[in-house]
Amino acid sequence: MNDSAEALEINGVRIEPTFAEAFDMKATRLVITASDAEWAEQAARAISGFGTSVIDCKLEIDLEQRLTAAETPDGRPGVSVLAFAMSADELQKQIVRRAGQCVLTCPTTALFGGLDPAVCPKRLALGKSLRYFGDGHQISKLFGGRRYWRIPVMDGEFICEHEVPRTDGIGGGNFLLIARDLESASRAARAAVSAIEPLADVVLPFPGGVTRSGSKIGSKYKSLVASTNDAFCPTLRGVTPSRLGAADNAVLEIVLDGLSEAAIAHAMRQGISAACVCCGGRGLHAVTAGNYGGKLGRHHFHLSELMS
Amino acid sequence: MTRWEFRLRRAGPAHIDASSIHRSQLAARDLAQIQRLSLIVDGVPTELGDCFDVRVSPSDSEQIVFEGPLSHVHGLATRHDRGEFLIEGDVGDYLASAATGGVVQLSGSAGDWVGAPLGASRLGINGATVSVRGSVGRYAGHRMRRGCLLVDGDASELLAALMIAGTIAVGGSVGRQPAMGMRRGTILLADADSMVTESGGEASQRFTEPVPFRAGFLQLLNDADFDRVLRKIAGGDELPKAIWRVRCDRSVGGQGELLYPASE
Numbered sequence: 001m002n003d004s005a006e007a008l009e010i011n012g013v014r015i016e017p018t019f020a021e022a023f024d025m026k027a028t029r030l031v032i033t034a035s036d037a038e039w040a041e042q043a044a045r046a047i048s049g050f051g052t053s054v055i056d057c058k059l060e061i062d063l064e065q066r067l068t069a070a071e072t073p074d075g076r077p078g079v080s081v082l083a084f085a086m087s088a089d090e091l092q093k094q095i096v097r098r099a100g101q102c103v104l105t106c107p108t109t110a111l112f113g114g115l116d117p118a119v120c121p122k123r124l125a126l127g128k129s130l131r132y133f134g135d136g137h138q139i140s141k142l143f144g145g146r147r148y149w150r151i152p153v154m155d156g157e158f159i160c161e162h163e164v165p166r167t168d169g170i171g172g173g174n175f176l177l178i179a180r181d182l183e184s185a186s187r188a189a190r191a192a193v194s195a196i197e198p199l200a201d202v203v204l205p206f207p208g209g210v211t212r213s214g215s216k217i218g219s220k221y222k223s224l225v226a227s228t229n230d231a232f233c234p235t236l237r238g239v240t241p242s243r244l245g246a247a248d249n250a251v252l253e254i255v256l257d258g259l260s261e262a263a264i265a266h267a268m269r270q271g272i273s274a275a276c277v278c279c280g281g282r283g284l285h286a287v288t289a290g291n292y293g294g295k296l297g298r299h300h301f302h303l304s305e306l307m308s
Numbered sequence: 309m310t311r312w313e314f315r316l317r318r319a320g321p322a323h324i325d326a327s328s329i330h331r332s333q334l335a336a337r338d339l340a341q342i343q344r345l346s347l348i349v350d351g352v353p354t355e356l357g358d359c360f361d362v363r364v365s366p367s368d369s370e371q372i373v374f375e376g377p378l379s380h381v382h383g384l385a386t387r388h389d390r391g392e393f394l395i396e397g398d399v400g401d402y403l404a405s406a407a408t409g410g411v412v413q414l415s416g417s418a419g420d421w422v423g424a425p426l427g428a429s430r431l432g433i434n435g436a437t438v439s440v441r442g443s444v445g446r447y448a449g450h451r452m453r454r455g456c457l458l459v460d461g462d463a464s465e466l467l468a469a470l471m472i473a474g475t476i477a478v479g480g481s482v483g484r485q486p487a488m489g490m491r492r493g494t495i496l497l498a499d500a501d502s503m504v505t506e507s508g509g510e511a512s513q514r515f516t517e518p519v520p521f522r523a524g525f526l527q528l529l530n531d532a533d534f535d536r537v538l539r540k541i542a543g544g545d546e547l548p549k550a551i552w553r554v555r556c557d558r559s560v561g562g563q564g565e566l567l568y569p570a571s572e
Contacts, residue, residue, distance in 0.1 A: 073527075073528060074525075074528055076524075076527075137563065139492070141494075143525075143528045143530070144528075144530060146528075148528055150525055156522045159524055
């Protein structure tokens with residue numbers, strides 16, 4: 001569905017008069033710390049694995065920011081990750097599984113909630129579930145009104161917060177980069193990702209922040225809830241109704257999940273601007289966005305409003 | 309919120325049982341009613357106003373403040389549950405008995421049974437943070453269940469006896485038989501080396517072998533009093549880096565932990 005507004009142009013790149021349609025999700029931020037930044041990063045990568053899309057992963061999760069020792073609860077270097085699911089129950093289930101298999105297992109790590117409990121009163125059980133790994137030798141500490149579990153492991157202790165705050169988030173912010181060829185699309189996508197990655201409150205859950213397999217709802221196969229977005233597949237031009245022009249031969253999509261509309265809007269603006277500045281006149285033809293006619297999600301990010 | 313200030317009119321020798329002074333009782337009364345509250349002085353019921361000058365004033369936080377030579381005043385901060393209980397000088401026995409929340413700060417030293425159970429109860433401190441700048445007597449932290457007991461100075465005999473959980477830190481020396489019958493919880497001491505490594509004696513039955521330990525959880529207690537006592541335990545400006553840990557009291561199957569800095 002397109003807006004009635006006219007297309008903008010930034011650095012020779014057409015910004016299509018359409019909108020990205022995003023939907024409500026449940027979200028949390030976790031802070032992983034370790035004796036050094038490398039272990040923290042390894043744990044973050046492990047917990048973020050197979051966390052690209054709720055369609056089959058049930059969780060969208062990615063590294064948000066790298067934190068200095070001064071920014072973490074236990075004064076060690078760390079990383080924050082943001083996780084999003086379609087329901088609080090699913091978020092609970094996925095987070096405990098992943099924390100147990102990916103953070104508890106990683107040498108020297110500790111795990112804390114990263115949202116302000118005063119602002120986000122709803123909770124996910126974390127150490128409350130993981131403590132049983134201690135087989136009765138786990139120790140609870142209540143410091144400053146927050147409960148922590150100390151679970152004995154082979155390198156010492158795994159420290160984990162009893163419960164972590166959760167909040168409402170937004171998933172499915174997106175924009176598509178339509179280019180002359182794959183090299184140009186890839187270059188534009190990397191520029192956009194580089195601009196978004198430093199931002200707080202937003203993550204890009206797909207590999208390198210980018211997906212090539214944008215999807216539409218439904219399929220000719222009844223068992224599939226989503227299938228390839230044929231309108232943007234260059235190889236299907238002429239076979240199915242296409243949104244691509246004759247010179248558009250590659251499309252890559254950036255998908256964003258965030259803790260607020262403002263965070264996603266800001267990130268989309270930064271990403272699109274960076275892509276246009278980097279690749280306008282160098283193979284990037286247009287930027288568009290994916291939506292479902294406004295029927296799927298209540299958060300609509302109109303490109304013309306974002307970029308004007 | 310309210311600040312209640314109590315200044316002792318005359319120093320001892322009479323022993324005053326102040327365990328009936330509780331925040332909830334004060335909050336429900338005006339100044340005249342507070343002055344008529346009954347205290348036991350040498351076994352005789354006496355009006356509070358006969359022992360203490362009382363002042364009530366508005367405050368940003370709930371505060372109960374005691375001043376004066378209080379070493380004959382016992383049971384201060386009993387069942388304290390919220391806000392600050394601030395005491396200037398030394399106090400008698402049973403400070404912060406069965407306290408369940410809030411903060412108790414004592415600028416001087418306390419007598420025996422700091423944080424002990426009240427009456428026939430089986431639970432001592434059960435949630436409060438009790439900070440003593442001086443020393444404490446015997447049986448400090450007896451049957452402690454939750455919270456923190458921080459002592460800048462020394463602790464006498466039987467520290468943390470029958471401790472169930474919580475955290476106790478002592479910056480000075482410790483008397484005989486700490487952690488007797490301790491089930492769970494954490495004790496941090498400045499020097500326990502000779503105590504726990506005594507071979508062939510009672511210590512070998514009560515304490516496990518010391519193991520080097522990385523006490524990362526100490527960083528989570530973001531509290532100035534705790535930080536100060538920890539630095540004292542470390543004997544310097546830095547927090548202790550190398551720490552020994554023993555489990556205790558093994559003679560009763562306890563899984564408490566005793567932490568102390570590793571000697572050079």
